[in-house]
Amino acid sequence: MSHGFSPTLRRGLTTAAAAGLVLAGAGPAAAHVSVSAPNATPGRSTVATFSVPTESDTAATTALRVTVPEIATARTEPVPGWTAKIERDDEDRVVAVTWTANPSSPGIRPGEFQRFVVSLGPLPETDSIDFPVEQTYSDGSVVRWNETGDHDSAQYPAPVLTLGADAGDQSGHEHGDQAAAEPGEGTDTTARWLGGLGLAFAALALGAGVGAVVRGRR
Template sequence: MNSLVSRALFTAGAAGGAMLLAAGVAAAHVTVVAPGAEQGGYSVLTFRVPTESETASTTKLTVTLPDLKSARTTPLQGWTSVVEKDPTSKLAKSVTWTADPGVGVAPGQFQQFELSAGPLPEQDEVSFPAAQTYSDGEVVNWDQAVGADGAEPDKPAPTLTLAAASGDDHSHDAGGATTSEETETTASGTDDTARWLGGIGLVLGALGAALGLGAMVRSRRS
């Protein structure tokens, strides 16, 4: 019995160790997450960038984008972001975050870079090849695809699995912005409502003034 229990514990420990090791390896990769991201929709993409070097800091990250209509970065203290667009199509081709002098992701640390983007491609998966630059000049390219046998490469490209489109209106970006046509329609409706309310207020004000004046006249007569 003791032998069986020992073997079971050893097997469970080995499996747990393997899982932790795999998680550690995956955590060392540049990855992208976007809960609820849908095909053809907008989402906030979060790129998680760990520093694998033991002697240098991460000072720059460039991510290739799949020709996106909208790409907006979140302000990050100590970092400057630039979205590169095609001069003809005006579609976003890539985004680069560069650390200010004296700033970087030190060894043993990681940083998250956020990007509000869309519409996302209408496909099951989308990859975002990335180039990670260190303070000593080393550049690590995370751009390898998963092999035909499903084996993960040494430097996999950050990949996002997209859910099928739910049929909701995708004209809004992840930050809640609407298209110019929707904005104009909403503004027009709001303006009309304001005018009606303003007109009603003027009528009620005039009526109140008239009643007050009548009461004053009657008071003086009495």
């Protein structure tokens, strides 16, 4: 009696392995710094929320610098344990906002994320805005989320905000989702759905394959 797998069972195992790869690939999307500003419109002010996860397993995030388009006003929402600073150019236009953890604050520890909220305006007359970010860690390392253009293939995509009546949460990697979502939640949820579907199909395939083997042995 042969103990080899039937073709149906082998296909089921292949599908299960592929589903596992989909789930494994879902993790990194949640690690990107993202920006959310529902209904952000060119020429008007908006409230933008930057969601910042700590990727390091050993160091905390202690500072965040967000480069913004040259605009007239910026007002930050207080964050307990953090100090905000608005940077302006020679013409008094806002060019960056920096949040720094106070000496008594632990910062954003490994496994955590923090939201930073700022009112910006008026927004430029454009379809979208890139917000390059410098994320500083307690060990002195700096991660620069500043890649623009093709965000799908970028390793360190800058958070991008699409402007328009239906503009919602925009991460550095994908578009969509609601304002208060956790960093990368939209893409992470999609990946989990895809992974779940893959596992469901794998389970069906495995069941069919095992049934075929049992019937063959009878």
